[in-house]
Amino acid sequence: MNVSHLALEDNHTITQRILDEVRDILLESLTADLITELVDRDMDAMEQATQHLLRLVGGRLMATLVEVSVLRHVGPPPNCAQCNRPMRLVDRRRERKMHGLVGDFAYSRPYFHCRACGDGLAPDDERFGVGALSYTPALSRVAAAQAVDVPFERAARKLSETLGADFCEADVYRAVESLGAVAETEIQAEMATPAAPPPAPDGDTLVMGMDGTTSHIEGAWHEVKVGVVGTLGPETKRDPTTDRELFAVKNPMYCAAANTEADAFMPRFLWLARQAGQGHPALRRVVFINDGGPWIWTRASQLDQEGVERIEILDYFHVTEHVWRVAGAFFGPQSLDAHAWVRPVLENLLDHGPEPLLQALNALRPRTKDQKDELRKATGYFSDHREHMRYPQYMDMKLPIASGIVEATCRSVVCQRTKGAGMRWSRMGAQAVLNLRCFYLSSHDRWRNFFDHRPLRNAPRVALIRRDAQDAA
Template sequence: MELDIKPLSDSNEIEIHVTFRLPRGGDLEGSTSFLQIEAALAQKLNEIGSDTTKHLLGDHDSKGESLQCAEGQVWTSKGRAKRIIETAYGPVLVFCHVYQTSAGGVTRVPLAERARLVGSATPRMARMVAAKLAQMNCSAVARDMEESHLRPMSPSFAQDLGQAVAALATVRCDLPEWRPLSQCSEVATVSVGLDGAHLNTRRDGWRQGMAGTIALYDAKGERLETLYVGGGPGETPPAGKTTFLSRLDELTLRVRECYPQAQVVGLSDGAVDLQKYLASHTDDYLLDFHHAAEHLSRAALAFAPDGRADAPEALAWAAEQRRVLRDVSGGAWQVLALLRERLRPNGKGAKNRSEGKAGSKRAALSKAARAAVLSVETYFSNHISHMDYAGWQQRQLPIGSGVTEAACKTLIKQRLCQSGMRWSIAASDALITLRALYLTPTLWDHFWTQNDKPSPACL
């Protein structure tokens, strides 16, 4: 293959002339299959990409002159050193200047800083591998790179590169310059939710990772867009959760700035710590309807003649009370009154069509049934001020935390809880961060745009 790369004098561009041969195939004797022709072409294109990238990397190196950084330090070249750069087309060998101050110590490589390398990888290579790693395991990433791009690499390199990208994401994703896709006039409601999901760690067994969502809704209650925030277990439980909440705070604040007219509401399953967080960070808070309905179903056995939870009477009672809870104004109070009435010794049923005749006596509750009803009654009493489902529906607000529940699966379970997976704390923290970023396309693009900007501290 002959490759000629020439800089153009009248523009900041290069001109590439390349000549190479490929088999023709077709009906000729001894012809090559088209699959082999495609593979040969892809290999040649990789060679062109590698050689061209190597040439362009050279343009980003210094010429060996002394350099002064923003802090005023003077850095002097110690000469050129050999370095292998991993590109999207294959590894390339370059010789680049290495700098150090007169005091010695840390060395710096202008080429790496100016080209925005991530570790030993070019930005495009880092983005490709990180995107794949957010979706599949390291071995699958390595196989996909070789199968799809004829670009061999080791699984360990994919993991190391993914962790490097995740580390950069915590410092280079500058939110004040980012905004979601939805237009300001479209968004009427912002719903914030958070929940935990467990993953298996090598050191501590099952630990909790965190998933957060910020869902944007229009005035009709239709979801427009979902933003994801993730956090790993951390070295200690408080550290992991604290880092996650800090990220969620930052993203929520930025969303408020983008949509100042929108009402910010919170939805959760009622866990005390989650409820406390949402109550202090949103305009209004609601207990997830489906969790409330699930608790309600546990009391159904107390309203069946034979005390069985799967009896037709119990199922009918549960269905009716779910309807009342969801659709009737003050429905939670009606259900709570019914539960309290049933707890009275030899109590009479309230006036409710699922009860039969008003005033008819029911059999005394068994110990198990009483415990079930008392548990549900306590649950409703504790959350009654956050169960106005009919009112929220009238205002076109969401009443279910399904978006957040799904995020636990999408963000953590699908990727980190596959068969046989056990994680180091560092790897799980990095991957959850990476996956949350990838699942939010505007944040993913914004991060790479930010990373592509030269830092004022570059040599």
């Protein structure tokens, strides 16, 4: 359709024109011959033909809406973002092709150029919230929602299956890479200078933890650190293993960083905690639950907030593993004597806290070097964590004593997506996927908030990041 005159028409006329055009497309495509052919075929053929038709209609509708919008927003030449000089109109109608969620289409818009620094700009693209990608924002979002779950090649196949058109792995990868890079820029900016005060937490208690796992990044296995923060209670649930009542975790939120040192990870974790309400005056208590990783415990105090109680809990199952290792060294692994020693030690730990355990260790008399080493390690570990093993108190307070939420975070955020057979990542590629996956798994709001402010607009203009993440399988 020639839309140039539509810019001046009223909305009613435009609507009528668009409806006319849809009718024309249907009349053009849905010929008597096609209908004759389809009615003799099965429902799959009918539906695929209908989907194809709807994509044609969708693409034409998008093209019309976009072109009318372009014509209605003619403005003066913009100033160059690099050098701030006025830019020159070089093309009144530069064409751009898009792959969209509802169909493919092309549109034309004015294109400006900066003579001084060579920069080019189409202000309408900025207004539409599109970046350099060939995917529309809606298609990028849907592609990303697939690719946070499955390898890029499979995400492309799922898109093709669902939308009834061809989508390729490279384009899906580019969409994720760009969006993930924008997410990283936003996270870094928020880490440095929070834009707003922390939101009110969903309850008065937050539960949080950190851990590390690995992924194959830039040619070797590197640590990926994860963090999780959720609200604890006031709803309770029954723990199936201990049959006791404890507070349920609500609205967990996640963050992850590929190949990062502990000190570099902490600002990201603090940023996450802040998103969940850390720093808000309504917060009363922070429960920090973890396994024994020393880098985690030494940094817990960074979460301190005035008037907020911080309770640190050592994962009970890591404790039992250590107790069993000592028993194995002294009484033989899995021996009856080992069982006889371990059972009361663990029962006392749950009923009376860490002191009976430390006394039981104290009463052991090592005879071999192996026993001496195990005892020294265990005594050191349990003495360091004495104040993190007040299990009777935690259970009275209905707090969790196992770090299941943290371990589940490692698995669900990192391992399930980045550790498939043959997966190799660049650091930026891994970080891009991890950022989006964290948003996606955190909550629908987190994901929607990110996409609501048109992230593609800020995506790198050209693919800055080399495509060297490959995921097979």
